[in-house]
Amino acid sequence: MLAAVVALCGAGPARAAALFDHPRTPQQLVDSVLAGVAGKMAATRVLTGRFVQHRQISGLPRPLVSSGDFQLARDAGITWRTHKPFESELVLAPDGMTLRSGGTEQRLSSTEQPALQAALGLLFAMFAMDLDRLDAAFELFGQAQDGSWQLGLRPRAGGLAQVFTSAVITGSAQVDRIELSSDGGDSTVIEFSGVVAQLGR
């Protein structure tokens, strides 16, 4: 596990550097890089699957690793069930987020907090691959290779909604992996597996 993470981190920068040489507009991404999958992504109503999240924090010797399953409903939000290292449930919806764990529930409403709302919106846009929303906040980059593709995000302007300095989304038929890097050397890698898309409408 650890070795895999180290290998990933090692491989990341070189590929990322090349990726960030290819700025794209949302339309270009749909037409070229994501040509094979864009249609299906747009038609996806519900996406379910498993995840493993590695969070590397500066000052921490080991990454924080969690795993579980998730459900993304385009109209409702993301339900993120963590099984390890502890059972918890997180619901990210446009109007706020709900945390459930250890028998308690906390709700953070975003209706009075535009900054939280924006951050939630971007997170949702990233998972749902909503290119138009992402385009508002990020410069977009993209490249495709051997049936897989990579999408790069770099924030356009400051703002409280900006919590990372760059993001790389890798996928083939679905999103396989999201890697976020931030200023202090922290990074978060989320890998998806067993993803099933329900098409709707």
Place this chain on the structure above:
Amino acid sequence: MRHSRPTLARFWCGMALLAIVAATFAWVQPRLRVETDLLDLLPRASGDAGVEAAIDAFATRVSRKVIFLVGADDAGAASAAAAAFAGALASSGAFVDVRQEMGADVSGAIALYMAHRGTLLAEADQARLAAGHGQDILQAARLAAYTPAGLVRPLDLRRDPLGLGSAWLLGQVPSIGRARLRGSQLTVQEGAKTYVFLTAETAGSPFGAAAQDHAALALDRARQAAAVAAGRPVTILQSGALQHATRATRISQREIGFFGSVATIAVLTLMLALFRDWRAPALGMLALTAGAAAGISAAQLVFGELHLVALVFGSSLIGVAIDYSMHFHADQFRAPATWRPPDALAQVTRPILYGAGATVLGFAGLLLLPFPGLQQMALISIVGLAVACACVLLLFPVAARSAGRALPGWCARPLDAFAGAARWTGRTRCALALAALAFVAFGLSRVVFQDDIRTLQMSTPALIGEEREVARLLGAAPESRFFLVSGASAEAVLRDAEALADALRRLQAQGDIESFTTVVRALPSLERQHAAAALLAAHVFDAQGLMPAFMRELGFDEATITAQAGDARAASAPLTPAEWLASPASSGLRDLWLGERGGRYATVVTLAGIRDLAAVRAIGGRVPGIRFVDRVAEISGVLAHYRETVLRLLAFAYATIFLALLVRYRWRVALRLIAAPLGATLGTLALLGAAGAPVNLFTVLGLLLLLALGVDYAVFLREAAEDRRTALLSVSLSATTTIVSCGLLAFSSTPLIASIGLSLAAGILLCWLIAIGLQGKA
């Protein structure tokens, strides 16, 4: 024709006066500043001078604020258009403080928070710690560390393990109705269209004509820049006082110009037809222009600016100047064969001087009132009338056509018939008087006073529609009403503002208001900061506190943990107003902090979308040091107060003029002379009452003018009684010209000008009828 030495001497004095007036006006004219803000007419509310000044300053800023929604059917294009629009506005110099990015200065906010993280706490977290629910914070932090919940936190885990800083920072961006942060821009989504929210302030008063022109030019350029940047059609919606004020200025200037020319042409045509000589209308114009130029110059020199209303009022009154010309020229019909211009002096000097004297006396009183608008009107009128009067008496004897002409038949016949018929018997008079009294009593009982300033401000349906559209899109109508919190110290003010925020939050929860904005969101009182610091020190940063425990759980080493906790504890110096104001983090809320004025501190809490005004108003009484400021209501109150004042003044002016008349006339005559304007005034009020037309301050000002003009008619009829026909002619001509010019003003789309015009036109008509009906025997 040869003139006597004194006549010539007077003529040259008159010419010298003209030269002085012309030179002064040439100097003043380029410096002329016309104000259209109704508030400028009114005296400043008295009371707590320091705080009032602060409110004024804040209200001024509010009136300067303009909200724009820049929309396009593509979000990216709307964003680019908004940026270009903002850039063009900012570089134009016509607008300042142009903002299209919200919460953009994150580093400033983070730096300020980190420096005071031992004493700043988000409301919800403070409540949790105070209630002993620290475990909830820990639980949320755990989820943030292991799930994407952490990705919405602007501070990283190492600097802010528990997320207390992130919660604080996320709470700093104020919410504006339906607007959502998109990147760093606030946007509103409406169907396929995205609108970007931006605000700016006009560099000058939005009510000044120069600032309006400057702003209009800048807006045109900015619209073009936005369209170019978007590369597609861009919708720009605007809300604020600027657009209404600009439209009001343009329309009223156009109307005054148009009505003025129509009235002038009508009067000049009449004079030409009657006197059959170009010199009569030319001299009439000369006297009129000289009077207007002198009055305007004097007011501009004394007050530094001129209000539109004063200008209209003054110009109408100077219309009397044309009456003097009429009186002078009509004198030739008395003895057309032998008449020479200097002869007229013997006949008209006294009535003109008496009439002018009475008017000037009436207006001199206005100068003493602390009412800038009235002072301007009075000064324009007094100086203008004096100069016009001097022009007629000094210049006309030499400059007018040297021989008289007979009254044209088309005018003489109806006049003779009328003069004969107008002699009423005592019984008729009695019956008429009773009928009139009954009507006056009926009408007066139905008079409705209307002082709401909103009914006096003019706008167009298109602009009001745009304003509503902005409010609808934002989901929150910007309110002109706000709370003022004041106290003896900054700390007292902040504490009261916190109490107010608690009360407002309850109203918000009930749906009585949409939202509110206050500085305590970013600058808590020392009391609250001390409480937060105590909670943080005891439960969070302590060696056994939540933060070290959580960091240990995550796997940080002891040295890091100890250092972190120590640094956080050390950052417990409270955030002071001065430091907050100096930080870039306060840029969005700084305007609300009014600071110290005359030993009092004050801050403003703004509101959006008031749905239950009574509930909001009620808070003002409950929390000490808090006042609900409703400028519209206050100003309407001031208008009502001055309407009453002017009504009383009117009574006083009648009394004064009556006394002045008693010096020369027996009391019965004086009573008859004053009866014309007095009856007309009551009659006009009764007419308005019977017709259901509301009476406002400006109607009453019209009645004040009526007094000045009406006394003039009555005195003239009395003094020139030797030749009844000529006197009747001149008074009728004067009345006709005034009714024409004021009647036109009554059609103005500027409500206050229409009010003056309507009351004056109706009043003069009545006054003319009464003056003729009551005149003494020949």
